Amino acid sequence: MKPRDENKINEIYKATLNLVKASGLAGITMQMVAKEAGIATGTLYIYFKNKEALINALFDVCIRSSASTFFSNYDPAQPFKIGFHTIWLNIVHRRVTHFNESIFIEQCFHSPFIDEESKVRLRKIFEPLLHLIERGKKEHLIKDIDTTWLLSLMVGAINEIAKRTMYYHIKLTSEILEANFQLCWDGIKA
C-alpha cells in the first residue's frame, strides 16, 4: 500500500495560514487551499473530513505550538521580572515570526467554525502567565489591580506591536524590543 505523506498536512496548514493572512477566513475556498498546498482538491478530503475539520484542527495546532513557545526558557524559580521578561519576549517573538498564525487565531475567534470549548482552550494557555502575574502582585512588584487589566496592557500591546512590525515591515532590533518591554513594565510596575 501507499503510505500517507505526513508532511502534506503541514503543507495544507501552511497554505491555509498564508491564505487567511492574505484575505481572511471569508476569503478562502478549499480549491484555493489545495492549489496553494500543491495538491488536488480531493486530496484535502483524505486528510480532513471537511472545511470545518481543517480549520478546527489547524486552530488546535496553532494553540498548542504557540503555548509551547510562550513559556520556553521560563523558570518559575527565577525572580519575577526575569520570568516576566522571558515570557514577554517569547510572545512577541512568536507573534512576529508566526504572524499568519496570529491573524488566523484572531479571525477564528469570530467565525462559524470554532466552538466555545476551543476558545476556552485558547485562554487556558495563558494560565502560567496568569499565575506569574498573581505572584508579582504578592511580591508587591506590580500594581495591585485585577490581573485581567495587567494582561490587557501586556497582551494587547504585544498584539499591536506585532501588527505594526509586520504591516510597516519594521526590523525589530533588540533596542526596540527592550524599549517596548520598558513601556509595558513601567505600566504594570507598582
Added chain:
Amino acid sequence: MKPRDENKINEIYKATLNLVKASGLAGITMQMVAKEAGIATGTLYIYFKNKEALINALFDVCIRSSASTFFSNYDPAQPFKIGFHTIWLNIVHRRVTHFNESIFIEQCFHSPFIDEESKVRLRKIFEPLLHLIERGKKEHLIKDIDTTWLLSLMVGAINEIAKRTMYYHIKLTSEILEANFQLCWDGIKA
C-alpha cells in the same frame, strides 16, 4: 412614487454588524443579513449593488463615525495629559459601546472585501492622536521613542480592554477606567 425608507440602511448595517460579531465575515450570507434586518433579500440589492459594496460602505461608515467620536471634547489647547486622557477615554468608550463595529473593522482588515485604500483611510483617523503624541514628546512628558510604539501600547491595550470587558461581561466603572488609564500613562510617561 414610494420613497426609500432611509432608516432601512441603518437596519441593514446593524444586522450586518451583529451577525459579524456572532460569527465573523466568513459566517454571513446576504439572506442572513436580510432576515436579521427584517427585509427581503431582494431589498438588500436596492440599497447595495452587491455584498462587497455593502461591506465597503459599512466599513466606511464605521471609520467615519468612529473618527468623529475619538476626538470629541478634545481641545488641542488644553494641557497634554488632559487631551490624552480625553482621547483615551473616548476610544475605550467607543470600542465598548460599539463592540460589534470594532470586531467588524478588525475582520475587514484581513478580508477579500476591503482594499488597501480603505485601510490607509482607517489609519488616517488616528492622525490627530499621532500629532498629540509628538507634542507630548516635545514637551518631555512622555518617552522619546518612536510614536508607533507609544501608540501600540495605548491602542493595543484599549482593544484588549474592550474585548475582555465584553467577553467577560464586566461593568466598566470609572475606577476601573482610571486604573487602566494609569497603566497606560505610567507606561508612556517620561
Added chain:
DNA sequence: AAGTTAAATGAATAATTATTCAGTTAAAAG
C-alpha cells in the same frame, strides 16, 4: 514481478449562496 491497498487526481455533482426579476404594494402627484 505480480498483486494489493491506499493515496492522489481532478472532473462531476451536490450544496450553498449571491443575485435577479416578475409580480405586488404603497406612497405621492395630479
Added chain:
DNA sequence: CTTTTAACTGAATAATTATTCATTTAACTT
C-alpha cells in the same frame, strides 16, 4: 380617486464553492 412610480417581495436562477468518486498512481508485501 386614479395614475404613476419606485420600493418591496421572495421564489427562481446564476454563480460559486464544498464534497464526492471513478480512475490512476505509487509504494509496500509476498
